[in-house]
Amino acid sequence: MNRTLGYFLPVTLLIAVWWSIVVLFDIPHFILPAPDRVATVLFDRFALISVHAATTALEIICGLFLGSIMGFTVACLIGDSKRLQSITMPALIISQALPVFAIAPILMLWLGYGFASKLAMTTLIVFFPVTASTLAGFRALPASWDATFQTLRPRRVRLFFHVQLPLAVPYALSGVRVAASVAPIGAVVGEWVGSSSGLGYLMLHANARGQTDLMFAALVVLCAEALIIWSVSNRISLRFDQKYTANV
Amino acid sequence: MTKVIKEVQINETVLSIDQLTLGFPGQDPLTTISWAIHRGQHIALLGKSGSGKSTLLKRIIQGSSSIQCQTQRIAYLSQEPALLPWVSVLDNILLGFKLRGETIVSKHLERAHQLLTDVELCGFQYHKTNHLSGGERSRIALARALLEDADLLLLDEPFAALDRSTKIQMTKLCKELFANKTVILVTHDPRDALGWLDMAVVLTSHGLRGPFDLADFQNDHALIQALDGDL
Numbered sequence: 001m002n003r004t005l006g007y008f009l010p011v012t013l014l015i016a017v018w019w020s021i022v023v024l025f026d027i028p029h030f031i032l033p034a035p036d037r038v039a040t041v042l043f044d045r046f047a048l049i050s051v052h053a054a055t056t057a058l059e060i061i062c063g064l065f066l067g068s069i070m071g072f073t074v075a076c077l078i079g080d081s082k083r084l085q086s087i088t089m090p091a092l093i094i095s096q097a098l099p100v101f102a103i104a105p106i107l108m109l110w111l112g113y114g115f116a117s118k119l120a121m122t123t124l125i126v127f128f129p130v131t132a133s134t135l136a137g138f139r140a141l142p143a144s145w146d147a148t149f150q151t152l153r154p155r156r157v158r159l160f161f162h163v164q165l166p167l168a169v170p171y172a173l174s175g176v177r178v179a180a181s182v183a184p185i186g187a188v189v190g191e192w193v194g195s196s197s198g199l200g201y202l203m204l205h206a207n208a209r210g211q212t213d214l215m216f217a218a219l220v221v222l223c224a225e226a227l228i229i230w231s232v233s234n235r236i237s238l239r240f241d242q243k244y245t246a247n248v
Numbered sequence: 249m250t251k252v253i254k255e256v257q258i259n260e261t262v263l264s265i266d267q268l269t270l271g272f273p274g275q276d277p278l279t280t281i282s283w284a285i286h287r288g289q290h291i292a293l294l295g296k297s298g299s300g301k302s303t304l305l306k307r308i309i310q311g312s313s314s315i316q317c318q319t320q321r322i323a324y325l326s327q328e329p330a331l332l333p334w335v336s337v338l339d340n341i342l343l344g345f346k347l348r349g350e351t352i353v354s355k356h357l358e359r360a361h362q363l364l365t366d367v368e369l370c371g372f373q374y375h376k377t378n379h380l381s382g383g384e385r386s387r388i389a390l391a392r393a394l395l396e397d398a399d400l401l402l403l404d405e406p407f408a409a410l411d412r413s414t415k416i417q418m419t420k421l422c423k424e425l426f427a428n429k430t431v432i433l434v435t436h437d438p439r440d441a442l443g444w445l446d447m448a449v450v451l452t453s454h455g456l457r458g459p460f461d462l463a464d465f466q467n468d469h470a471l472i473q474a475l476d477g478d479l
Contacts, residue, residue, distance in 0.1 A: 142328055142330075143306070144324075144326035144327070144328045144330065144404070145328060145330040147305070147306050147309050147324050147326070148324050148325075148326065148330035148389075149330065149347070150309050150310070150324075151309055151322045151323055151324045151396070151398070151402075152343060152344040152347050152348070152396065153320065153344070153347075153348055154344075154347030154348060155347065155348060155349050158346065158347045158348070158349055159347055162332075162343075162346060162347060163332065163347075166332070166334055243333070243334050244333065244334055245333065
């Protein structure tokens with residue numbers, strides 16, 4: 001009961017504040033539509049919104065999956081070598097430091113206006129947090145554990161797969177959790193720059209036609225998608241956390 | 249005849265350290281030591297916090313041109329038992345074989361089960377370690393070290409985080425199970441070592457002092473003097 005209340009209370013409060021502002025200040029619907037108006041648009045134009053929502057969801061999920069796999073793989077490849085890390089780190093940091101808006105037109109040029117460019121944007125935005133967290137996981141082996149395992153005279157590859165890699169899993173998933181919350185940025189920015197489908201595209205067109213209520217409806221659906229994707233990755237992450245977190 | 253064999257064994261040097269400087273990169277060296285440890289000796293290594301006791305054990309494991317170790321079979325136990333939470337107690341004990349890629353045969357399994365009985369954890373073989381108490385986890389680490397059949401045991405305050413009664417129980421177990429091994433125990437409390445270890449050495453900024461009789465440190469004054477390097 002408390003948990004359900006914990007989810008719904010902030011949302012209810014937000015809607016109440018939003019509604020009060022619209023009513024109290026008599027704000028015209030093309031500036032800030034009231035929640036009931038947005039709800040009506042959501043129901044009336046459900047078919048249209050759901051098609052675009054599906055495109056964005058697919059971009060986010062595929063980008064999150066691909067970016068996580070790539071981030072984890074790169075971290076595994078460079079995790080054991082400080083030299084490789086020092087060589088690749090500048091490139092990784094640059095990939096993150098460049099604003100996605102700056103890269104988006106280039107990706108459009110290279111990959112076209114379809115799904116591939118949005119997937120690339122989302123993958124790019126997801127890649128760094130997963131890589132950085134997984135690398136932190138490889139560095140997290142306590143010194144006393146290191147000494148203990150050294151006395152067991154392990155083969156390097158076996159130590160990596162049996163000890164270091166599983167210990168890095170909770171860290172990697174923590175990175176996925178962070179990435180899940182920023183992944184929609186990649187997809188939506190990609191859609192803004194150039195696309196023919198997706199919630200970003202729908203918002204852009206609704207804005208151009210002065211359909212603020214449709215814009216807000218798309219925004220609400222985007223928030224819901226982001227929350228669902230984050231919750232799922234959070235659940236998966238917590239499950240692995242319990243299994244692989246070391247008692248030190 | 250038995251006495252002669254024991255004397256020969258005791259005179260055999262297991263570990264020889266010659267002018268080893270202990271310290272951390274970018275900092276002044278803590279101390280420089282020379283030390284010879286003979287087979288079968290049970291030694292308590294005392295010293296103030298930060299004197300380099302744990303660093304010394306880790307340097308022995310890592311190896312150095314100043315250290316001549318006659319055995320590769322070294323076991324290390326610290327306050328953190330280094331147990332993998334996602335595998336069972338039995339798999340943790342057999343971890344060394346798995347990490348070396350050696351085949352685990354029935355005699356290894358029999359020995360592992362016997363050791364679990366010795367450390368009073370019979371019936372726990374399929375439990376996950378994160379559901380066990382600190383004392384139980386320490387005993388698993390002990391069993392793993394014994395299964396490795398190490399000649400030299402480096403114990404870095406392995407029972408410091410345990411309550412007094414568990415600590416006494418663990419010390420008793422170690423005394424029984426490590427009887428024929430060479431043991432270096434880092435401790436702050438010589439009471440942990442009394443009745444088990446033969447002697448104590450003290451690591452100070454002026455090098456190693458000793459050997460001392462552990463009974464000499466039953467009053468705090470003598471221990472403080474020794475830790476300050478004044479004894």
